Every structure is written in C-alpha cells, then in structure tokens.
Amino acid sequence: MYSPRWPPGTPGRIRRRAVERTLADRLEAALARPAAQQPGWPDPDRVRAVVRRLTAGEPLVTPAETRRLLDRLGAVARGEALLLQSGDCAETFAESTEPHLRANLGLLRRMALVLTHAAGLPVVTVARAAGQYAKPRSAAVDAHGLPVYRGDIVNSAESSHTARTPDPERMVRAHHHAREAMTVVRRLAHGDLADAHALHEENHRFVSTAPGGRRHRARAAEIGRGLRFMTGVGAPAPRLGEIWTSHKALLLDYKRTLLWADPDGPEPRLSSGLAHFLWIGERTRHPDGAHIAFAELLANPVGVKIGPNTTPEQALDYLRRLDPHGEPGRVTLISRMGHNRVREVLPPIVEKVTASGRQVIWSCDPMHGNSRTTAAGYKTRCYDHILDKITGFLEVHRALGTHPGGLHLEATGEDVTECTGGARGLTEDNLPARYRTACDPRLNAEQSMELAFTVAESYATWATRSTEAPR
C-alpha cells in the first residue's frame, strides 16, 4: 500500500499518521475501480517495483504552489480572470528540450498578452508540459495489428512489436524528463518569458509580417502604446508571473506516485507532486471508474473534459463529487464537443450548473471532437472549425450571461504543418512538409497567434459591454 508523504515541517505526528492511513486506504479503494485506457503491462512485478522507486523520488511541484493556483483559478471562476491552457498534444522524450519548451511557453505567453489586453483581465497561463506523456486511444491496435502507441511514458511510437510493448521503466524516464522540463519552465517563466516588452516585440513582428497578422495591427499597436505609456510614467517594467504545469491524469500507475498528504483544504486530500493541474479525459470520465474516484481525492485543481454525450445531470454530478465544498476554481469543465455540436449540447449543461448555484470554470477545447483523417492518412484539424467551436462556446455563454473563462489548445510555437487553414492557407497537400506531432495535430505558431488575436476581439466586445452595463 502506498502511503502519502507530508510536506516538510508539517506538525502533529499522531494526527498525521491517522490522516495518512485514511488517505492511503481511500486511494487504494479508488484505484481498485475499473480503469479505462491503461496499458497491458507484461510484468506486473516490474510495474510494482517502478511505482515503489518513483514514490521515493522527487516531487516536481509542492502543495503550496498548487494552492496558489487554486486561488488564481478561483478568480477565473468568479469572472475576474481568464485561463489559457496550451501545449503539445503528446510531449515526447526526444522533444523534452529547452528550445521546444521555450517555443511552446513563449507562444502561451504571447497569446496571453493579447487576451489580457482585450479582456482587461489577468490570464492564468497553464502549460500542457512537464508530464503530458500519456495518450488515450480509440483502438488498442493500429492498422498493422501492433499494440497502439500510448505515449512515450508507456511505449515507443516505432512500428515493431518490441517497441510497442509497454515498458514500465518508461515511467522513470518520464519522471526524469518532467523534472528537467519543470526546471526549464520555472526558469523561463521568471526569466525572458516574463518580459512583456520582449513578448510584444514578437507579436509586433507577427502582425507586421504574417498573412494572419495584418488585420490585427491596430490591437498590437494599442498594446505597444500601453506598454510605452507605463514606461513613460515610470511604472516598473511589466513582468508576467507564474506558468503552471498540467497534464492528463491518465496513467494511474504513474499518478499514484508522489502524492503529498495535504491537510489544509476543506478536507484532507492528496496533492499530486507531478503537476499543478490535472484533468480527466473524455474516455476516462466514467462515473464509476478509477479516474474520477482518484480526482475526488486530489487537492489540486482538476479539469473534466465534457464531450457530446455528456448530459446536464452528469456534469452536475461531477461537480457534486469533485467539488463538494463549493470552492471556486476547484473544477474546470472543458467542453470538447466539436464545432457542429457545441451550440446544441452546451447550453442545457451550463443552465443546469448555473441553476445549482455552483461556480465552475467553463473552458473550451476546440481541438478534440474536431479531427479527421485525410485520404493520405494524416490526422488533421481545420482552423475554421477550431475558430467556429470557440465562437459557438462564446455565443452560448453570452446568451446565458456566464463567464467563458478558459481556452484549452493543442498548439506549438514551432512552424509545424499539422492543422489546415489559417490566413496562410495551409492545405492537405502541405501537411507532409512538417508533420511532427506524436499523436494529434497542433496549431502552429502563426495559426495560434491568428486565433488569439481573432478571439481577443470577442473578449474585447464582451469586456466593453460589461463595463457599459448598468450596475
């Protein structure tokens, strides 16, 4: 049985022991439930040995940081901030490098700068980074009859039976890469990527040179004027704050490691030392399954993806279970129902939750539910469908008077060719040029900035209306 550890300096030895035992029992009970999308490890003894080793390893984040994020997300739930979550679909060990992280985190920051200006609200930036190594799949075998690739933490994408056999040692490698990535995230978040002037310079280049940028010159110019005004009046150079990390709580043998006992919330819970924010995916959100039961125990803020078949009752039930004490920011409901379903499926869910009086973060994942495979076999997504999904999400919230607090994107700061469309007009014929994703297609840097500037206009209209509305 796994026993959670305590953050250093936690007082009260006897109480600690009792809380530890209760949490450890509840964890085992949660993990004994049916769990979807887990690998068929060939040797369970090796898995147990790896779990023991990882459990004794080094946490990447602390309960104090996680509580700080919860606090920031509380502001999003109350309509006082936005949440922007973005990064790779599947991080790989090979691309767990500083240049790649810099590109993705820089993009996250540049998009956030534009949204902050438009909405007049702080943006909480959460990276899909430092742990997004596991993927759920639609089928257990691929077109060649091999076990499907489930992410670098489980097996290799190479096409051979040996490479695809799940190897628990990969969890140790994942932890090593995540730890290194975390160091880079911390350094960049408080280093070059905190400098609003430098980020704006890059955005200025985008609107001056990229086909999707030109129509956004006016907003970029306003941001530049705002920054120069601050310098002019002698305000300290604006620096952006934290970048938080997140990944999908999918691979339970990994997720059960590095848990802190956290007695400080409304009830004792387990704070994951692997990332600040964890979310449960569409394929693993079964109410009787292990993933939701595991999420119930977490002290970290949690997300749940809600797809086209989610009913309003189910959505409310997730909130009752995951947020029994009504803490704003504790739960983010991430809609991923595709651009052609959002206007029909989302409204009754939002209405039911709102009528219950609960404060939740409404986030929009316009990537999932919007994929297709081309005749040449490339999985892709179309920029216009992605934008339309976000537009539909915003329309629903505008009609219902709720806060469209979050965006959740699969996007990279690199110049890949994985999604079609955008002002540069990428077509299916362009996809082979730089198709590099390990799983699903990501927006590239230009498409992402075009999307951020376009969506920013809707947030700006919204912000203007709400400041003009009678109080």
Ligand SMILES: O=C[C@H](O)[C@H](O)COP(=O)(O)O
């Ligand atoms: O990113 C999400 C899923 O892992 C992915 O869409 C599943 O992909 P598949 O249908 O190719 O298995």
Ligand SMILES: C=C(OP(=O)(O)O)C(=O)O
């Ligand atoms: C696979 C993902 O999403 P979903 O569970 O919604 O398919 C994801 O966000 O990586």
